[in-house]
Amino acid sequence: MTSDEIKELLTKAYTDELETVMNYMTNAIVLDGVHAEEVKESLDVDVEEELEHARILGNRLKQLDESPPGSEAFEARQANLQPPEDTTDVQSVIDGVLEAEEDAIETYRSLIEAAEEANDPVTEDVAVTILADEEAHRTEFRGFRKEFPQE
Ligand SMILES: [Fe+2]
Numbered sequence: 413m414t415s416d417e418i419k420e421l422l423t424k425a426y427t428d429e430l431e432t433v434m435n436y437m438t439n440a441i442v443l444d445g446v447h448a449e450e451v452k453e454s455l456d457v458d459v460e461e462e463l464e465h466a467r468i469l470g471n472r473l474k475q476l477d478e479s480p481p482g483s484e485a486f487e488a489r490q491a492n493l494q495p496p497e498d499t500t501d502v503q504s505v506i507d508g509v510l511e512a513e514e515d516a517i518e519t520y521r522s523l524i525e526a527a528e529e530a531n532d533p534v535t536e537d538v539a540v541t542i543l544a545d546e547e548a549h550r551t552e553f554r555g556f557r558k559e560f561p562q563e
Pocket residue numbers: 429461462465516542546
């Protein structure tokens with residue numbers, strides 16, 4: 413019914429969501445300037461959604477008789493979402509968010525595939541639901557990027 417691949421992907425997704433919570437929250441706090449307000453508000457809303465994703469994934473792991481990991485197993489991966497030295501550099505945060513959302517979309521697509529293969533419709537449903545949120549986040553930040561065109 414379930415597979416090691418599913419457990420690995422659920423675990424990866426869980427830690428990715430928590431790293432995203434940390435970096436979105438940090439950037440929502442540190443960004444400055446007139447162009448930053450809308451992005452900061454959006455990041456704050458997304459923090460709540462990404463945290464809920466982590467909770468759903470952790471509970472699914474528990475249902476599969478696995479424990480979600482604690483911080484000692486954690487490896488940071490979001491180099492491009494670190495708070496910018498120039499706190500008015502909203503553009504770099506937007507780019508970092510888009511990269512994180514693309515990465516999440518890829519993970520949930522893989523999870524959907526693995527769940528289909530393993531005939532695990534509950535995990536598949538979890539992944540489809542979260543994927544829809546990540547695609548909405550990507551759309552939102554693509555909109556922000558249009559407002560801040562790269563030269
Ligand atoms: Fe998420």
